[in-house]
Every structure is written in C-alpha cells, then in structure tokens.
Amino acid sequence: MARKSTTRRVVVSTIGAWFFGFLIFFPILWMVLASFKTELEAFAIPPSFLFFHWTTENYATVQERSDYVLHAMNSIIIAGGSTLIALLIAIPAAWSMAFSPTKRTKDILLWMLSTKMMPPVGVLVPIYLIYKSFGLLDSRIGLVFILCLGNLPIVIWMLFTYFKEIPRDILEAARMDGATIGRELVYVLTPMAIPGLASTLLLNLILAWNEAFWTLNLSTSNAAPLTTFIASYSSPEGLFWAKLSAASTLAIAPILVLGWFSQKQLVRGLTFGAVK
Amino acid sequence: MATRQTQFLARSLLSPAVGLLFIWMIVPLALTLYFSTLHYSLLDPGSEEFVGLENFRYFLTDPAFLASLQNTLVLVGSVLALTILLGIPLALLLDQPVVGRNFVRLMVIAPFFVMPTVSALVWKNLLMHPVSGLFAWLAKLVGLTPIDWFNDVPLFSVILIVAWQWLPFATLILLTALQSLDEEQKEAAEMDGASAVSTFIYITLPHLARPITVVILIETIFLLTVFAEIFVTTGGGPGLQTTNIAFLIYSQALIQFDVGSASAGGLVAVVIANIVAFFLVRIVGRNLEA
Numbered sequence: 001m002a003r004k005s006t007t008r009r010v011v012v013s014t015i016g017a018w019f020f021g022f023l024i025f026f027p028i029l030w031m032v033l034a035s036f037k038t039e040l041e042a043f044a045i046p047p048s049f050l051f052f053h054w055t056t057e058n059y060a061t062v063q064e065r066s067d068y069v070l071h072a073m074n075s076i077i078i079a080g081g082s083t084l085i086a087l088l089i090a091i092p093a094a095w096s097m098a099f100s101p102t103k104r105t106k107d108i109l110l111w112m113l114s115t116k117m118m119p120p121v122g123v124l125v126p127i128y129l130i131y132k133s134f135g136l137l138d139s140r141i142g143l144v145f146i147l148c149l150g151n152l153p154i155v156i157w158m159l160f161t162y163f164k165e166i167p168r169d170i171l172e173a174a175r176m177d178g179a180t181i182g183r184e185l186v187y188v189l190t191p192m193a194i195p196g197l198a199s200t201l202l203l204n205l206i207l208a209w210n211e212a213f214w215t216l217n218l219s220t221s222n223a224a225p226l227t228t229f230i231a232s233y234s235s236p237e238g239l240f241w242a243k244l245s246a247a248s249t250l251a252i253a254p255i256l257v258l259g260w261f262s263q264k265q266l267v268r269g270l271t272f273g274a275v276k
Numbered sequence: 277m278a279t280r281q282t283q284f285l286a287r288s289l290l291s292p293a294v295g296l297l298f299i300w301m302i303v304p305l306a307l308t309l310y311f312s313t314l315h316y317s318l319l320d321p322g323s324e325e326f327v328g329l330e331n332f333r334y335f336l337t338d339p340a341f342l343a344s345l346q347n348t349l350v351l352v353g354s355v356l357a358l359t360i361l362l363g364i365p366l367a368l369l370l371d372q373p374v375v376g377r378n379f380v381r382l383m384v385i386a387p388f389f390v391m392p393t394v395s396a397l398v399w400k401n402l403l404m405h406p407v408s409g410l411f412a413w414l415a416k417l418v419g420l421t422p423i424d425w426f427n428d429v430p431l432f433s434v435i436l437i438v439a440w441q442w443l444p445f446a447t448l449i450l451l452t453a454l455q456s457l458d459e460e461q462k463e464a465a466e467m468d469g470a471s472a473v474s475t476f477i478y479i480t481l482p483h484l485a486r487p488i489t490v491v492i493l494i495e496t497i498f499l500l501t502v503f504a505e506i507f508v509t510t511g512g513g514p515g516l517q518t519t520n521i522a523f524l525i526y527s528q529a530l531i532q533f534d535v536g537s538a539s540a541g542g543l544v545a546v547v548i549a550n551i552v553a554f555f556l557v558r559i560v561g562r563n564l565e566a
Contacts, residue, residue: 006373017380020366024443025383028390030410031398043408092463093293100286100399108294110557115301117553119501122520125529125539126307181285200528210391212504217530227504230393234508235399242402247395259389260382267452271490273492275449 028252035059035245042242058246066229070245075225075251077140078215079208083145083155083201089148090155091197095189097156098163099171109160116153120213131218140223143215147208155204158269162196163189199265202258206266209255226251305546311539318533331540340516340524341541348520351435352499356492358439362482363446363491368476370447371454381451388444392481392504399437400426400509428518430510437505442498446491453487454480493556500549521545 032047032269034042041052062068097105127146128137136142155265174188212227219228230251259266267275315327335341366384374380387395403410404425412422425433457480465475501522506512510526512519519527525545529538 010373010375013369014350014375017369017372017374017377020369021380021383024440025386027395027398027403027440030402031394034402041296042402045408045413047410048414051421076555089293089296092289096286096289100282100284101314102286106561108290110561112293112297114557115297117497117549117556118301118305119522119542119545119549121501121503121525122542123308124305124526125311125535125542126304128529129535130304131306149296152293152300181282181547206389210389212392213501216393216504216507217526227391227393230391230397231504231508233397234393244397244401248398251392252390255391256386256389263381263385263448264452266385266388270445271449271494275452275487275490 009121031245032249034242035249037242039240039242042192042245044132058242059250062243062247062250066247068229071224071226071229074140074219074223074249075209078143078147078223078225079205081140081144082151082208083204084245085144085148086152086204087197087201090152090159090200094156094163095185098160098166099168109157112156114154116150120150124217127214128217137218138220138223143218143223143225146214146218147211150211150214151204151207154207154269155200158200158203158265159193159196161268162200163193165196166192199262200269202262203265203269206255206259206262277521308539308542308546311535312537312543314536316539318535331536332544335537335540335544338537340519341521341544343516344519344521344524347431347516347518348522350431351438351502351520352496354432354435355439355442356495358435359442359446359495360488360491362439362443363450364488366443366447367450368480369452370451381448385444385448386558387440388442388448390441391439393508396437396508399440399446400433404433407494426510427514430514434502434505434509434518437509438499438502440467441505442495445495449487449491453484457483491558493552493559496552497549497556500545500552514554521548536561 035058036054036056037048038051038055038057041048051130099110131137131142170188170192171184174184179188209225210227212231215225216231217225219225224232226247230244230248233240233247282346301338312331312438313326314324315330316324340441370377370381394449401409405426406412406422406427409422409425411425415422423429462475462479465479470478483501503522503526506518506520506523507526510518512523521541525538528541
C-alpha cells in the first residue's frame with residue numbers, strides 16, 4: 001500500500017518537475033535554436049521548432065562584423081582580473097578575521113557587508129566624473145578596478161565563512177610543532193582552504209561576468225565586455241534575431257557551465273552564509 | 277609576545293581591505309553629497325554654485341520622482357511576490373523524489389546565470405515581439421489577440437523578465453533550506469495522522485520563514501537597482517512608465533547631464549537602500565553569533 005502510493009508520487013512529481021523545469025529553461029533553449037536558424041526563419045510565423053535549415057553562419061557573421069573576440073577578451077580580462085585582485089586583497093583579510101578575531105571583527109564584517117548594500121546608482125555621478133577626468137572611461141583597467149571593489153565584500157565574506165570551518169585545533173597543533181605563521185599558511189591552511197577558494201573564485205567570476213550596471217555606464221566600445229556588446233543589439237529593431245541569439249549563446253555558454261558547477265556555493269555566497 | 281606579534285600581523289593583513297573599502301565607500305559618497313548642494317550641469321561648465329537643498333527640493337517634487345518611486349515599489353513588490361509564491365511550490369516539487377532531479381535542477385537554475393542584457397533582449401524580441409514573437413503566435417493559436425507587450429503593459433513586461441531571472445535564486449535557496457529539514461519530524465507528523473496540508477503549515481512553513489526573509493531582503497537590494505533590463509528594452513518609456521529610481525538618476529546624470537539633481541537623487545536611493553540593509557545586516561549578524 002505504502003509502496004504503491006510512493007510509486008505514484010514519484011511519477012506525478014517527476015512529470016511536474018520536468019514540465020516546470022522545461023518551461024523555465026525554455027527561453028534559453030529557444031534562443032539557442034534561433035542562433036542556428038537563418039534570419040528569415042528566426043522571424044518566421046509560425047515558428048519552426050526543430051525542422052528548419054540548421055546553419056552556423058550566424059556565428060561566423062557575428063565574429064566578422066562585430067569583432068566578437070575582442071569583447072569576449074574584454075569580458076575575460078575584466079571578470080578574471082577583478083576576481084583575482086579581489087582574492088589577493090581578501091585572502092589575508094579573511095584569514096586574519098577568521099583566525100585572530102578581535103572584539104571588533106563582527107562589526108568590521110557587518111560594515112563590509114553594508115558597503116555592498118550601497119546602490120551603485122548612488123555613486124554613479126562622482127565615479128563617472130572621476131573616471132572622465134582620469135581618462136578611465138571605456139578602459140579595461142577602470143572596469144577591473146570598480147568590479148573588484150564592488151565584489152570585495154562578497155569575496156571576504158565567503159572566504160571568512162569557509163576559513164571559519166577549518167578546525168582551529170589543527171593550527172594549534174602546527175604551532176605546537178613549531179611552525180611559523182608562514183609555514184602554517186603554506187602547509188596547513190592552504191590545502192584545507194582550496195575548496196573554499198575555488199568556489200569563491202567561481203561565484204565571483206560569474207557575478208563579474210554578468211555585471212551590467214558599471215559595464216553599461218562606463219564602457220562604450222574598446223573596453224566593452226559582452227554585456228555592453230549585447231546591449232548594442234537593442235537599438236536596430238530589425239531582422240537580427242539569429243545574430244543576436246548567436247552572440248548571446250556564446251556570451252552565456254561559459255558562465256552557464258561554471259554556474260552549474262557552483263550551484264551549492266552560490267546559495268552560500270549570495271546569502272552571506274545565512275543559508276547553507 | 278607572540279600574541280602581540282600575531283595581533284600586529286593580523287591587523288596589517290586586514291588593513292588593505294578595510295582601507296580600500298573605506299575609501300570606496302566614503303569618497304564617492306562625500307562627492308555625491310557635495311555635488312548635491314551645487315547647481316552643476318555638465319552642459320554649462322564653470323557655472324557651479326552652492327544652492328543648498330535646492331536640488332533635493334527639485335528632485336523630490338519632480339513628478340518624475342513620484343512616478344519612478346511608484347514604479348520601483350511595484351517592480352520590487354511584484355517580483356518578490358512572483359518569485360516567492362512560485363518559488364515555494366517549485367522548491368517543494370523539487371524536494372520530492374523526482375527521477376533525474378539533478379538535471380531538472382540545472383534547467384531551473386539556468387536563468388540566473390544569463391547576463392541581464394541577454395535575457396532582456398531575448399524576451400523582448402524572440403518571445404514578446406507583438407508580431408513575430410512566440411507569445412504572439414501562441415495567442416493566435418488559441419484565438420486571442422496578441423499583446424503588444426512593451427506598449428500595452430510595459431512595466432509588467434519588465435516585471436516578467438526580472439521575475440524569470442530571480443525565480444531560480446528563490447527556488448534554489450528555499451530548496452536548500454527544505455533539504456536541511458529533518459525528515460523524521462515530517463514522518464512523525466504523518467504517523468500521527470497529520471494531513472499533507474497541516475504538515476506544510478505547521479512544520480515546513482515555519483522552517484522556511486528564515487530563508488524566505490533572506491530571499492526577500494537580498495532580492496530587494498538587487499531589485500531596487502534594476503537597470504540593464506530597462507536600459508535595453510524600454511529606455512524608461514513609454515513616457516515614464518518603466519522608469520525606476522535607478523533609471524531616473526541615470527538619465528538625469530548621463531542624458532540630461534544635470535549632476536546636481538542626479539546627486540540628490542543618488543542620496544535618496546542610498547537612504548532607501550539603507551533602510552533595507554539595516555534589517556538584512558541584523559539578520560545576518562544574528563546568524564554570526566550561532
């Protein structure tokens with residue numbers, strides 16, 4: 001009796017879950033399909049779902065006409081650079097707060113969190129004017145800098161929650177054995193911290209890759225990452241759906257893969273450790 | 277001695293991060309505050325003069341401010357309602373024994389990783405186009421008149437796109453919380469003859485209260501500053517129908533080049549965000565004790 005109802009439950013919930021999962025994923029699938037159509041087919045009514053003339057010409061055109069590789073490189077440099085610099089600044093800070101906490105550590109952490117709450121639009125004007133006067137508008141270094149600062153609180157928080165979980169007894173044992181702080185860092189802490197470091201790196205790559213306030217406002221062409229490049233498809237409303245889809249598919253593919261690998265850490269990182 | 281050395285080291289490891297964040301927070305904010313008291317237009321350089329609170333008076337009494345404040349509240353409120361009301365049943369469904377659950381979860385989480393400019397443009401063109409979009413075709417299929425989404429219901433269209441992006445976030449967090457719910461507790465309730473509904477109301481829902489609060493607060497912080505989705509679809513229009521506070525400040529700063537009132541608006545946005553942040557910091561802080 002119990003077994004029978006369980007089987008029914010599995011069938012019903014499986015059908016339901018697959019249906020809603022597919023529904024939510026559908027816009028992405030539809031975009032990928034459109035990227036393999038000709039412009040006419042992408043625009044056609046009634047739409048064809050699978051039986052169209054499959055072509056990869058859009059992918060070639062996107063590169064030829066718009067220098068796709070340049071914008072992809074910009075995205076890689078800006079997302080990668082800002083994440084790496086943020087890690088370099090955050091690792092020592094998080095390490096020190098996790099292993100030598102003081103009375104003020106909690107306040108410092110919460111204060112760092114509160115800087116993340118500041119709406120970027122609140123400081124758009126001064127940042128824009130500062131960038132303008134230092135010639136940083138539409139420069140990769142300018143975007144690296146601002147995204148690094150923007151994500152620094154999240155990086156510190158994530159690392160802190162991971163470092164916190166490293167058992168302190170191990171450190172004390174190492175200290176007893178006469179390990180210096182440097183050795184402790186290299187031989188004890190680092191190996192245990194690598195999983196946390198890796199997930200922090202992944203989550204911040206994703207956040208920086210998809211950041212679309214500063215990139216849209218501070219870059220136009222030379223330093224434009226993929227977010228800004230894709231936005232340029234918004235102006236000519238015409239028969240460019242297949243090319244828009246091809247460019248979009250290329251822009252989201254790498255981050256979709258990274259994102260799928262880091263789902264668990266995503267929850268933890270984005271809730272500042274409040275939900276694990 | 278060793279402790280003092282350690283403390284010194286700890287402090288010097290911490291100070292670069294603290295210093296940078298302090299500068300990052302204080303310098304632009306101080307400049308915003310300063311600009312907000314000036315008559316300062318980039319179109320009219322050299323004419324800067326102190327005007328006191330004039331910009332605030334202008335910004336707060338501008339009809340565009342009230343309209344965009346209302347749009348901001350509607351946008352945030354609707355997206356919160358949609359993502360949580362759909363996220364709870366979806367998370368409950370994914371918590372069931374589902375064949376191929378990992379794959380379904382991948383499909384559900386995917387929209388969150390799509391950059392905002394891509395999701396907005398794909399929805400606007402491929403799905404919501406009044407003639408050639410998929411929705412128009414579906415509407416005609418069942419004999420309805422296709423909706424001209426961005427002209428007839430512009431704000432609702434933006435809400436749909438943003439809700440699609442954030443539904444995975446709410447679902448994933450609620451699902452994570454559900455999976456940490458003690459299975460034995462539910463089984464015990466079932467043994468005692470509790471119906472599925474009362475198990476949900478008395479056991480599951482209280483357990484979800486905290487994650488729901490976290491979802492509300494974090495989404496609110498991001499939703500208050502929705503920008504790219506509006507930038508690439510409607511540009512705030514038609515009229516002011518999809519202009520939120522963030523977009524209003526952007527257009528005053530970088531389209532009308534009115535630095536003074538854009539700065540005043542920026543400070544208003546900071547105040548609104550701080551009210552939300554206050555509650556979030558308290559909740560996260562409480563968690564830090566545990």
